[in-house]
Amino acid sequence: MISRLISRVMPSSPICVTGGSGFLGSWCIKLLLEDGHTVHTTTRSAKKAAYLMNLPGASERLKVFEGVDLLSPGSFDDAIGGCETVLHTASPFYMKGGSEDKLVKPAVDGTQNVLSSCQKLGVKKVVLTSSTGSVYVNYGAVPAKHVYTADDWSPADLLREKENWYCLSKVLAEQTAWKMSKDPACPFKLTVLLPTLILGPMVPGQPHLNTSASALVGYMDGSLGEIENACKTVVDVRDVARAHLEAAYREVGGERILLIGGSPHFQEVAGYIKEALPEEMKGRVPSKVSETLGPAVMGPAPPQPVLYDVSPAEKLLDIRFNSVETMVKTMVQSMLDNGFKSSEQYVPSNM
Ligand SMILES: NC(=O)c1ccc[n+]([C@@H]2O[C@H](COP(=O)([O-])OP(=O)(O)OC[C@H]3O[C@@H](n4cnc5c(N)ncnc54)[C@H](OP(=O)(O)O)[C@@H]3O)[C@@H](O)[C@H]2O)c1
8 A cells, every 4th residue: 555655756767787697687687678778787797698688678778788897896887877776686696615705705895886886976776685694594593483574684793603604795785785875975775675585487598507596406306305394485586676676666765675475395395396397307306304404594493484574565665476386386497498407507606
């Protein structure tokens, strides 16, 4: 209801999406092109982003800026120039083989670089992709029955102690962004989105097996052996991308907004994977649930779900979340369509 009272104005200048080659960034671009916008996007690798030019409208309205690295000050200036709106999705996302230097430094220095360009160039609206990694990863420090909201923060000291570099990268990058946005001379309003593990379809032609898709591939090729004994929060990539666009279009600013579509046990997820696979692959999906519980980083022990409140996303951004069944089945189908069937195709160092 409240959403009807929030005015929605389509930006008339181009919109910049950092990290357009990524699983989420590509969906933001696809939806922006469908809404009729001109889009600028950044990548380090022209090859990795080439598939974006097949999106409808891309040849007329998408400009890809290559060789743009989060670690190079000023390297986003050309892409952000002329844009009043920036969706900052680029950030390294992987766990295996990560370190403070590989994950935290590019996320934090990169946010500083991107937002410095936004300040210098007079950007009016920034939407930053943070994560529930910045909200609820507390290793049991918060009671299991707690209902998570955007008021919660993962404790940075504990993440450092646990060497959870990815989640630390999201907390510190987000804190950097809030600090910069509160400078009285800052020209932009900031909205921070907090998606959880993102499932749903890849854009056709995505050439890399991204980290959240890799969460399912071990079930598809049988390498996992047993179903994880865990309830994980998940969300559909199309809902996350739409939330980025709505946060850019609407008269919002200053909020953190949690994006979660469900908290299924992975036995349910494995069932949907099996249903989505062709007959000859169904037998690879494990059927036995592991007796070992996954590491307790948030929420109650499975099969109890993690509790959360996403009413701000529904009210402020008018998001209606896709079901777990939809996001799992569409992700599996798109992985098959894009040629991803094996865990060996996942290369974290390419992210
Ligand atoms: N997928 C999830 O489950 C999930 C959940 C919560 C939050 N998020 C957040 O959503 C965002 C997108 O994630 P994703 O799943 O789409 O990951 P992804 O497919 O791995 O994409 C990551 C993007 O970040 C860019 N990037 C990484 N390091 C960079 C660097 N040093 N310089 C410039 N660009 C760099 C990559 O661009 P190039 O390689 O083309 O340069 C790529 O486009 C990230 O901020 C991530 O933390 C993801």
